[in-house]
Amino acid sequence: ACIGCNQACIGHFQLGLSISCIQHPETGRELDYSAKPRAAVRRKIIVVGGGPAGLKAAAVAAERGHEVHLHEREAQTGGQARLAQLLPRRAEFGGIVTNLTAEAERHGAIIHRRSEVTRDLLLAERPDAVILASGSKPHAPPFEGEAAQMVHVADILAGRATTGPKVVVYDWMGDWGGSGIAEMLAAEGANVRLAVNHHCASASIQTYVRFEQVARLHKLGVEVHPWLRLYGGDGRTAYFIHTPSREAVVMEDVDTIVLNTPNLQEDGLSRVLEELAIPYELAGDALSPRTAEEAVYEGMLAGLAV
Structure with a gap:
């Protein structure tokens, strides 16, 4: 369902770019991403973070046939999109959370709410790969x-x-x-x-x-x-x-x-993953804080990469 942001559709058109959709980056890229290649080997994938990047990554990885577990430390999925929808006349934007959560669950991803990924959890679960979509945090510039x-x-x-x-x-x-x-x-x-x-x-x-x-x-x-x-x-x-x-x-x-002001990425778990020699992909604000459009697109790419 459209969330009325106009960012990647008419917004792209007015900038002379190919039109797409911030929730469904396959739009406008159908020749490359419409058909998801099935995974040659079913792997256990942990997705860290239930914001737009993590939800899209979980959906794509699960669609390809992987066993996907998404862990969101809050009680609800959505990340910063849940805050954005609280601004005046922005309630419709919250649909990105509903839509992407439904997409992930429809393809079989298991969502664990109030669940934080730690070293102990990684050692217990022993995933084949991790998608790090842990988002970002507010930051004050030098003052x-x-x-x-x-x-x-x-x-x-x-x-x-x-x-x-x-x-x-x-x-x-x-x-x-x-x-x-x-x-x-x-x-x-x-x-x-x-x-x-x-x-x-x-x-x-x-x-x-x-x-x-x-x-x-x-x-x-x-x-x-x-x-x-x-x-x-x-x-x-x-x-x-x-x-x-x-x-x-x-x-x-x-x-x-x-x-x-720009946020700072929360990618601290990457050091733990490197120490444990677990392959991982970064997506969304955990890579670099930007908009939901980049986050969802990178989530798709991460889901295709694992």
Whole structure:
């Protein structure tokens, strides 16, 4: 079922790229990936992480005939997609979790929830190969000085943090995270300034969706400040650098700085796998944090590689 993101279909078309689908990367690549080659030997595969990359990897590996066990340490599959669907008008995006989970289960992958893969588990299960799709974690960029409060978008969506009434959202990514959290906080009554290190808000989002998002921000009174890179803070003041001119931009009377910045991959288990001489494939944010499109595509490739 379509999740209405427009990213790999009309978004690709407008960029002059071949159209595809973020949930089903076989689309547009049918000659290469529509028919999955059966595995010559049935192997035991452990997939670490139940986000989009892990779910797609499990589905493809199981479809090829392997015994596949996906381990997700949380109570639900989905990874960061579960948080993304909590942003305003993004509930439909949660369909990527439902769809990919169903695909994995339909092909026979066994999903273990609240299950973390450790050295002991690997020694007990003795898999023939592992697909490491363990995702990523929030990361704060280097920051000069101190700020009254600094939180990450993911912390707010997960209920781990709240903000004060006067907020500056620093949007390094120019994607749904920055503009979406700005809209959410403004709708809840906060005074929000959106400092985005791009030429406009939602710059990384497909144009039709971006126009609607920017319109909502305007109606909510969110001040959008383009071309800004966060430099530091001092109490209730945030300091930015205007990227093209290199001049300072100062924002005062700030209670909270909300970060929408690149994550850091969680690939620590790779060292354990190397020590145990277990072959493994990396996919999604565990390889390099990007979007769900890259994660699902790489999950497919990992499922074909084992």
